[in-house]
Amino acid sequence: PAGPGAMEPDYKRRKMQELDDPPWExxxxxxxxxSQEVELxxxxxxxxxxxxxxxxxxxxxxxxxPLTELPHLKRVRARGGTQPLEVxxxxxxxxxxxxxxxxxxxxxxxxxVDICGLGxxxxxxxxxxAPLTRPQFEEAARHWPTAFHENKRTSQALAGxxxxxxxxxxxxxxMEQAIHAARQGAELGMVPVGxxxxxxxTGRVLAVGHDCRKGLHPLLHATMVxxxxxxxxxxxxxxxxxxxPACTFLPSDEHAVSGDGLPYICxxxxxxxxxxxxxxxxxxxxxxxxxxxxxxxxxxxxxxxxRYRIHGRKDLNHRYEVFRGILEGPCQRLGQEVAS
Amino acid sequence: xxRALRMAKEALENGEVPVGCLMVYNNEILGKGRxxxxxxxxxTRHAEMVAIDQVLDWCHQHDKDPAEVFAxxxxxxxxxxxxxxxxxxxxxxxxxxxxxCQNERFGGCGSVLNISSANLTDTGExxxxxxxxxxxxxxxxxxxFYRQENPNAPKSKVRKKECSK
Ligand SMILES: [Zn+2]
Ligand SMILES: [Zn+2]
Numbered sequence: 364p365a366g367p368g369a370m371e372p373d374y375k376r377r378k379m380q381e382l383d384d385p386p387w388e389x390x391x392x393x394x395x396x397x398s399q400e401v402e403l404x405x406x407x408x409x410x411x412x413x414x415x416x417x418x419x420x421x422x423x424x425x426x427x428x429p430l431t432e433l434p435h436l437k438r439v440r441a442r443g444g445t446q447p448l449e450v451x452x453x454x455x456x457x458x459x460x461x462x463x464x465x466x467x468x469x470x471x472x473x474x475x476v477d478i479c480g481l482g483x484x485x486x487x488x489x490x491x492x493a494p495l496t497r498p499q500f501e502e503a504a505r506h507w508p509t510a511f512h513e514n515k516r517t518s519q520a521l522a523g524x525x526x527x528x529x530x531x532x533x534x535x536x537x538m539e540q541a542i543h544a545a546r547q548g549a550e551l552g553m554v555p556v557g558x559x560x561x562x563x564x565t566g567r568v569l570a571v572g573h574d575c576r577k578g579l580h581p582l583l584h585a586t587m588v589x590x591x592x593x594x595x596x597x598x599x600x601x602x603x604x605x606x607x608p609a610c611t612f613l614p615s616d617e618h619a620v621s622g623d624g625l626p627y628i629c630x631x632x633x634x635x636x637x638x639x640x641x642x643x644x645x646x647x648x649x650x651x652x653x654x655x656x657x658x659x660x661x662x663x664x665x666x667x668x669x670r671y672r673i674h675g676r677k678d679l680n681h682r683y684e685v686f687r688g689i690l691e692g693p694c695q696r697l698g699q700e701v702a703s
Numbered sequence: 704x705x706r707a708l709r710m711a712k713e714a715l716e717n718g719e720v721p722v723g724c725l726m727v728y729n730n731e732i733l734g735k736g737r738x739x740x741x742x743x744x745x746x747t748r749h750a751e752m753v754a755i756d757q758v759l760d761w762c763h764q765h766d767k768d769p770a771e772v773f774a775x776x777x778x779x780x781x782x783x784x785x786x787x788x789x790x791x792x793x794x795x796x797x798x799x800x801x802x803x804c805q806n807e808r809f810g811g812c813g814s815v816l817n818i819s820s821a822n823l824t825d826t827g828e829x830x831x832x833x834x835x836x837x838x839x840x841x842x843x844x845x846x847x848f849y850r851q852e853n854p855n856a857p858k859s860k861v862r863k864k865e866c867s868k
Pocket of ligand 1: 584585586640641642643644645
């Protein structure tokens with residue numbers, strides 16, 4: 364541990380580096396489905412050679428070949444210029460051989476659609492699912508016209524417009540506490556990762572902790588420490604942190620009174636974490652019902668965006684929002700400070 | 704596995720999700736765990752995490768190297784470990800896990816994610832799984848738990864509780 368005299372140049376150097384950092388943005392980490400690339404499936408379409416037949420064709424096709432599973436697909440597309448309109452006939456079978464196209468009478472054999480005005484059918488890739496984000500929509504529309512019900516909040520979050528300057532100032536303050544804890548842990552030989560839990564409603568910091576895997580317990584990553592510290596604050600907890608003075612919690616009597624015995628102690632709370640958590644920690648946050656996670660930098664096999672997106676899985680019983688990039692520069696340098 | 708099932712029953716009687724497990728090293732039981740989520744108010748206190756702590760305590764008491772002990776420890780658990788516990792078992796480098804029934808809600812050994820065998824360089828080592836041993840008894844106990852109504856709690860709370868494993 365360095366004395367105050369030795370700390371000062373360090374502190375000054377850090378301040379200088381922070382002045383050089385570009386301003387940080389809180390970037391939404393999309394859940395699995397929303398971040399996926401646009402999935403495409405093969406369909407048959409045909410040009411409408413007689414424009415006057417268009418509405419009748421659309422009507423008859425919609426009745427005879429409804430696209431029930433794909434309500435997001437528009438039936439007709441205009442290619443612009445002098446090219447004829449094109450109409451979607453039906454989905455191709457999964458075993459469709461792209462070299463052997465079916466004819467109109469093979470595709471529409473039952474006579475429910477009068478094929479008058481239709482040109483030769485062709486195969487086209489169409490989006491298999493409704494787009495969930497604007498980038499997905501733009502990508503999908505390049506293949507076939509697609510309806511899009513935009514989620515305003517997601518779009519704002521992706522554009523970095525979700526948080527006001529006041530929000531960001533508060534977020535920065537919370538992340539600074541996590542970084543401070545990480546440095547104090549590192550002075551005790553711990554892995555330099557820090558975390559803080561904040562009650563979203565009151566803005567109060569309920570727990571601050573650092574990674575203890577090299578000391579107290581090999582599984583006490585900073586997130587696990589903070590979850591346990593919150594439990595300590597509510598009269599529970601599994602470990603004692605008196606050898607680690609930078610791991611602190613705020614005793615909470617509100618919860619003890621209003622508590623219903625359920626261990627979902629982190630519901631309504633945000634976690635600030637200097638780096639993306641591992642799968643164990645990300646799932647521990649599902650079990651604890653955290654509301655949001657803000658982290659600084661990504662980890663090589665992190666579970667909230669890099670390798671997995673455990674926060675956004677529909678098959679798990681709780682989901683939470685994740686933002687990355689908070690004080691990215693200082694969080695990034697935490698590892699290097701210790702290495703040097 | 705008998706004893707793991709008995710521990711699960713004990714958890715059930717204590718109002719915890721009925722999961723029990725044993726950590727066996729050289730034919731010796733070093734750790735026994737059942738869910739302690741409600742007692743500690745910490746939602747991460749699953750049976751496996753409790754048992755890992757007991758093995759660590761044993762190592763400290765007997766002056767053994769935890770890395771060596773865990774590398775030769777088998778976990779017997781009534782239900783497939785969840786994603787969190789599967790990652791924790793990897794981090795402890797336990798080589799083999801024998802479990803009863805699948806964990807459709809949270810399973811980390813194939814049911815929801817395949818943490819046990821994934822290539823994750825900074826999350827310990829993959830481990831081998833042997834599944835299906837006395838699965839029916841384990842499933843029955845989980846079903847009893849989910850059906851069981853705490854007479855003091857409104858229905859919604861009982862419903863929520865079933866989600867903690
Ligand atoms: Zn972790
Ligand atoms: Zn578990």
